[in-house]
Amino acid sequence: MPELPEVEALKEFLDEHLTGRTVTRVLPLAISVLKTYDPPLTALEGQQAGPTTRHGKFLALHIGELYLVVHLARAGWLHWRESMPAQPPRPGKGPLALRVVLEAIGADGEADGFDLTEAGTQKRLAVYVVHDPQEVPGIARLGPDPLADSFDRDAFAALLAGERRQIKGVLRDQSVIAGIGNAYSDEALHHARLSPFKLAASLDEEQITTLHTSVRTTLREAVERSRGLAAGRLKAEKKSGLRVHGRAGEPCPVCGDTIREVSFADSSLQYCPTCQTGGKPLADRRLSRLLK
Template structure:
């Protein structure tokens, strides 16, 4: 799932290629991804991309009118969910993707010269990618309900947030309504760097632990953004992400820091990884949701 670092890098990648370009056409291959109908997606045609940015884990492509009659910006908001991605091309087919087809393309935006533009794709059978066209990103209910951005939090504000939540720190870090931008992969890496158990109650962290956790959040996310800004762009971003992970998706492999075997806790539709020696005093966490969980 693209998280804050990937969405930041994708936004920068698209901004460098699309800012200042006119939108010539928008093709929708999957109507299910459109979560708004007014204004229609065709309202983007003829407008100019002014910038591409990020709010939480949402891409926000801002457009301005092509003439002076309409001064209001219009935003194309994209949530890539678990399996969404963006592919830039200078050789897009002039033939629209087939609506309802089995391919991964959900949305295609033609901008700039003929052939230039990008596809928004989604792999797999669970289709959760979502697209909104709105006058204000806050018109998207999920964006309006986001917590503060993970990279804007100071240590003091983080401490206040954690003190108000009795849930496990893993769940608090990944709840977008509490802190936005962090997902499953980077929360594993953050907790590993901070030497915290994923099941530690958020409100029980000491002031020193909060400081260490804050440093880990900023360090892990900024390190990841730096790695993802390489010349390969979106084409190599997934590989770059994997190259920087120490525990996430490394079950059974040695921890790079201590050599212990990376362990896993599995649920019905997800799992997370941790190092017992680094994070839980050498103890294994219970691997069932209803079991008595170690703190």
């Protein structure tokens, strides 16, 4: 799933490639992708694109007086195409969900643009056409951005106060903090040497300070690694930069212990027992009482 660093990199990529260009066609290819109907997608056609903004894991493409808001969900992605086929694709064929075609520029007259695709059978990729990004329910519910200047240590502590949930779940809750998903919550907790099952409200002052630093450091480093990369290279960059997430069975890069995994119904987490849980393996929450 694309998280804050990848979505930030896509925002910068679109700022460079889309801003100032005129949209000629917007083609919905999967009926499930479009979550609004008024204004219609056709209202974007003939309009000039402005800057793209990021809201948590959402992209908001400013086109004319409207916004094309995109949430890539778990299996969605944006593919830039230097040359678009003259014939439109057939709806319902393959992973293609939406195509945006731009006015041709240059001597060759080739039209470029981008495709939104979604792999798998669970169709969660979402597209909205709105007058204001805050009209999108998921954006309206977002918590603060962890890379914002206002997200200081005290602001983070206030969010954790009274939270009786495990810290892993709190970090992933978009209404608490915007943009962190399964991968970077694992990475931040490993950096902070904290168990993912520790209750948020039980963190002491030092642990809060350490985790705040770890969250911002982990995200900033990932953003820097992704900066300037083409959209097609971002997934590989994300995977290569992860230290524990998705690396069950491999040695921890800090202490050498074997990275362990806890599986859930539709996801999993990875952690290092030596670095994070005092050497104790965490129990599978589906089968037994959690170890803290």
